[in-house]
Amino acid sequence: MAQIEIRDLGIDYRKPKSNEVFSAVDSVALSVEKGEFVTIVGSSGCGKSTLLMAVAGLVSLTRGSIEIDGKRVDGPGPDRAVVFQEASLLPWRSVRGNVKFGLEMQRWSGGDLNERAMQMIRLVGLGRFSDYHPHQLSGGMRQRVNIARALAVDPEVLLMDEPFGALDAQTREIMGTELLRIWERAKKTALFVTHDIDEAIFLADKIVVMGRNPGHIKEVIKVDLPRPRNEAILDSEEFHELRKRLRAHLAEDMSSMQLVQEVA
Amino acid sequence: MRSAEITAGPAETRQLSLSFLRPSRSAIIGTLAVLAFLVLWQIAPTMGWVNGRFTSRPTEVFFAAIDIFRNDNFLYHARISLTEFVAGFALAIVVSIPLGVLLGTSKIARYLIDPPLMALYIAPTLVLLPIMVIWLGIDMAPKIAVVFLGAVFPIVLNTMAGMSEADPRFLRMARSFGATRFDIFTRVLVPGSLPALLTGLRLAVGRAVLGVIVGELFVSQAGIGYQLNLYGSAMRIDRLLVYALIVSAFGYTLTVMVRSVENKVRDWRSK
Numbered sequence: 083m084a085q086i087e088i089r090d091l092g093i094d095y096r097k098p099k100s101n102e103v104f105s106a107v108d109s110v111a112l113s114v115e116k117g118e119f120v121t122i123v124g125s126s127g128c129g130k131s132t133l134l135m136a137v138a139g140l141v142s143l144t145r146g147s148i149e150i151d152g153k154r155v156d157g158p159g160p161d162r163a164v165v166f167q168e169a170s171l172l173p174w175r176s177v178r179g180n181v182k183f184g185l186e187m188q189r190w191s192g193g194d195l196n197e198r199a200m201q202m203i204r205l206v207g208l209g210r211f212s213d214y215h216p217h218q219l220s221g222g223m224r225q226r227v228n229i230a231r232a233l234a235v236d237p238e239v240l241l242m243d244e245p246f247g248a249l250d251a252q253t254r255e256i257m258g259t260e261l262l263r264i265w266e267r268a269k270k271t272a273l274f275v276t277h278d279i280d281e282a283i284f285l286a287d288k289i290v291v292m293g294r295n296p297g298h299i300k301e302v303i304k305v306d307l308p309r310p311r312n313e314a315i316l317d318s319e320e321f322h323e324l325r326k327r328l329r330a331h332l333a334e335d336m337s338s339m340q341l342v343q344e345v346a
Numbered sequence: 347m348r349s350a351e352i353t354a355g356p357a358e359t360r361q362l363s364l365s366f367l368r369p370s371r372s373a374i375i376g377t378l379a380v381l382a383f384l385v386l387w388q389i390a391p392t393m394g395w396v397n398g399r400f401t402s403r404p405t406e407v408f409f410a411a412i413d414i415f416r417n418d419n420f421l422y423h424a425r426i427s428l429t430e431f432v433a434g435f436a437l438a439i440v441v442s443i444p445l446g447v448l449l450g451t452s453k454i455a456r457y458l459i460d461p462p463l464m465a466l467y468i469a470p471t472l473v474l475l476p477i478m479v480i481w482l483g484i485d486m487a488p489k490i491a492v493v494f495l496g497a498v499f500p501i502v503l504n505t506m507a508g509m510s511e512a513d514p515r516f517l518r519m520a521r522s523f524g525a526t527r528f529d530i531f532t533r534v535l536v537p538g539s540l541p542a543l544l545t546g547l548r549l550a551v552g553r554a555v556l557g558v559i560v561g562e563l564f565v566s567q568a569g570i571g572y573q574l575n576l577y578g579s580a581m582r583i584d585r586l587l588v589y590a591l592i593v594s595a596f597g598y599t600l601t602v603m604v605r606s607v608e609n610k611v612r613d614w615r616s617k
């Protein structure tokens with residue numbers, strides 16, 4: 083059985099100040115195998131974050147179900163950890179303090195806690211910076227801390243919502259390679275949201291393409307590029323093919339969006 | 347580790363600062379301006395520009411200060427004022443922090459108490475002084491009450507704001523790691539609202555000092571305000587100025603102290 087099993091998922095939001103309901107995600111079904119790296123790609127507002135937050139247990143489901151290792155998701159749990167997009171590091175805590183946060187929630191303490199945190203900080207290459215505060219770090223370094231904090235609690239599933247979305251193109255590439263290096267060592271199941279096509283292909287075993295109104299899955303594409311990967315595959319024939327395919331999907335989404343706007 | 351951004355240094359490098367050996371231009375200009383003012387003040391009555399009876403002179407103020415510290419029962423009066431200040435302020439802290447926390451974390455409590463609280467904050471609490479005197483007599487109690495009333499609202503309101511305006515991204519992050527309500531309170535809300543709390547304390551200092559002095563000016567048998575009243579009716583400008591300086595120095599020092607803690611705490615969140 084697959085590790086993550088999403089069946090007929092639907093999530094409605096109630097619009098503030100009116101009783102109108104708005105469907106952000108509808109009829110989503112998806113299976114993810116243990117150890118698989120799945121990227122979710124789609125234009126902005128198509129429900130990627132909503133889907134990910136549902137798996138995290140941070141939004142409640144309107145329809146359908148999500149199971150992880152056969153257990154129904156009804157809230158956050160120690161089997162999952164989230165790497166958020168923007169600054170979600172606590173500014174008053176050092177790098178080490180931030181990495182400790184999730185461990186503290188699981189009642190780690192004393193020397194174990196400290197050792198585990200330092201181990202994770204070294205894993206993401208920030209050993210020298212463990213006493214720095216977030217505002218003293220670059221955007222890329224902050225996201226490394228974010229990743230270390232999530233990995234520290236040793237989750238089964240790592241959920242990432244555009245973790246490199248705020249970084250410049252070059253840093254983003256470096257972080258992608260780095261993430262794969264870490265992932266290959268940690269062997270976690272990963273769900274990774276992005277709107278960057280190259281990033282979606284580069285990281286994935288499987289790409290989930292989403293469309294909008296309401297958010298749904300348009301296609302699931304298997305990626306058979308060999309691992310371990312590095313920047314060289316960006317120029318391979320297969321990569322070009324996949325890129326073309328994803329572009330076509332997103333272009334379709336864009337034109338349908340424009341149509342809606344023209345009608346409205 | 348080959349990535350470029352890891353080798354990039356931290357945004358701030360710590361350096362031993364020797365800047366105090368080289369006074370800045372603003373410090374030099376400031377000192378010169380004060381000196382010029384003192385000289386002008388000293389010679390103005392002699393030159394007949396002003397009436398020295400109303401302006402006194404720096405030298406007179408200086409000798410008045412020595413006189414006051416030597417034989418004006420200064421310590422006695424200072425102790426009384428300080429006691430009123432400390433008692434009122436401590437009481438304000440004990441009441442306002444829990445109240446601010448409650449209001450900051452409970453929407454219902456906030457809807458209920460926010461409007462009257464705001465009104466009391468904006469209204470000068472000194473208007474209640476005569477009532478306090480009627481209720482509490484002319485001893486230390488009404489001044490303690492006025493200090494309390496002056497200090498309590500800025501602390502409550504700032505603590506409340508700090509708690510209720512916690513970054514929702516932090517709350518979501520904490521929940522994703524399975525934080526309980528208590529975890530969120532102790533590890534996100536409390537440290538997150540510390541700067542706001544300190545701002546409240548800083549604003550409260552000024553109001554509390556004002557409360558003591560005005561309270562004593564209004565009716566009292568001892569204290570710095572009492573002395574101010576005394577020398578006011580005797581037209582002792584030199585002594586009045588000494589007391590005014592003492593009061594400002596006290597308020598200023600406390601404010602600067604709180605602000606330095608505040609800045610340290612705010613440093614973490616700059617940017």
Ligand SMILES: Nc1ncnc2c1ncn2[C@@H]1O[C@H](COP(=O)(O)OP(=O)(O)O)[C@@H](O)[C@H]1O
Binds near residue numbers: 096127128
């Ligand atoms: N808390 C919310 N309340 C109401 N509407 C929301 C909420 N969060 C997201 N939405 C809406 O749901 C849709 C999908 O949002 P989101 O999942 O954030 O998309 P994406 O991550 O793909 O950009 C958007 O139209 C957004 O405006």
Ligand SMILES: [Mg+2]
Binds near residue numbers: 130131243
């Ligand atoms: Mg999103």
